[in-house]
Amino acid sequence: MATTVLAAPVRSRIESVDIVRGFIMIVMALDHVRDYFNPGFNPTNLDHTTIAWFFTRWITHYCAPVFFLLTGTGAYLSLKKKSKRELSRFLLTRGLWLIFLEVVVVRCLGWQFNFNYHLTLLMVLWALGCAMIVLSGLVYFPAWAVTTFGVAMIALHNLFDNVSWDNPVWTILHSPGMLTTNQNHKVFVFYVLIPWVGVTAAGYGLGQIYDWRSERRRAFLWKLGVGLIAAFVVIREINIYGDPSRWTVQKSVAFTVLSFLNASKYPPSLLYLLMTIGPAVMFLWAVDGRNPKVFGPALTVGRVPMFYYLLHIPLIHVVAVVVCYARYGTAHWMFESDSPRNFPVNTPPGWGYSLPIIYLIWFCVVLALYPLCRWYAGLKTRSKNGLLSYI
DSSP: OOOOOOOOOOOOOOHHHHHHHHHHHHHHHHHHHHHHHSOSSOTTOTTTOOHHHHHHHHGGGGHHHHHHHHHHHHHHHGGGTSOHHHHHHHHHHHHHHHHHIIIIIIIIIIIISOOOOSEEEEOHHHHHHHHHHHHHHHTTSOHHHHHHHHHHHHHHGGGGTTOOOOOHHHHHHTOOEESOOOSSSEEEEOSOSTTHHHHHHHHHHHGGGGGSOHHHHHHHHHHHHHHHHHHHHHHHHHTSSSOSSOOOOOSSHHHHHHHHHOOOTTTTOHHHHHHHHHHHHHHHHHHTTOOOGGGHHHHHHHHSHHHHHHHHHHHHHHHHHHHHHHHHSOOGGGGOOOSGGGOSOOOOTTOOOOHHHHHHHHHHHHHHHHHHHHHHHHHHHHOOOGGGGGO
């Protein structure tokens, strides 16, 4: 008698990965609300900030590293459904698509609401797209080799902190700065490729642990998370390598702690990445195999991170335009940005709101986006249209 065995469908999505990704996407919106509504000072400048403002900015430091890391992890997990050749093609085309979104869609219809291209910033989608393009070639190598490449780039790139080459290629690779000198059309590179490409490659290697048994995987995540955090503390305490900015004793113990935590993001230093990826790995450990209802919204957002990203910036910008018009009777500032320092918009005289207002706007933005994310997540689950995987 023939026996028919119904195999369980292969799952390329891991809920714990989606939960962590969803949390950092939600937190990302807080940073962008602050971009539009803050009083015009740098919250990590210890001469002008407060503890509350500092940590409002500091907590959002987790967003980009986790996003890049889990992009690599997601790529590895997709090998459950794709061949390496199919994955390579997908990463290449999606990488090009993300660069297009950054330069055309997000820049014009999100951040600035104009098409004059007086100022273009190459930011997270640009770097993520480039990282995917590089990963599209790396997937043909063994996973251990990709991991080694990524970890080496993260660990060693600060050796080049003092290298100053007046070269556009070096600006793109490692030294954030102005890419063009044309005063009418400025292009500024915020997110350089080194070490963001390495973070994505390391994330690809991390994806291997989701082939392991739960007990082994959880033990590894715990040890890795603790090890990365300990490495940050030790290297930061030595205060010689790992970040171009040294920590110093400040006017109080609390501000000395802030100085210790104030690692460099542009480009992300070794210490910055240890400080953010270590706790993120601990978060992966904490939610591994668990899916309580409290994680439901994060899980939903984490399943459609690009959809959420493309919607949240224009929504925040629209709120800023409405508030500006109601307050000043005009909102032309909200369509202008003359320098990277004033990005994403030029601020009107006296502009800026307190932290409680910024947190309230953030809450409302996330609340408004959640039903749309839930709808789109359901659509992606039901549909077999491969184009949906690009958003």
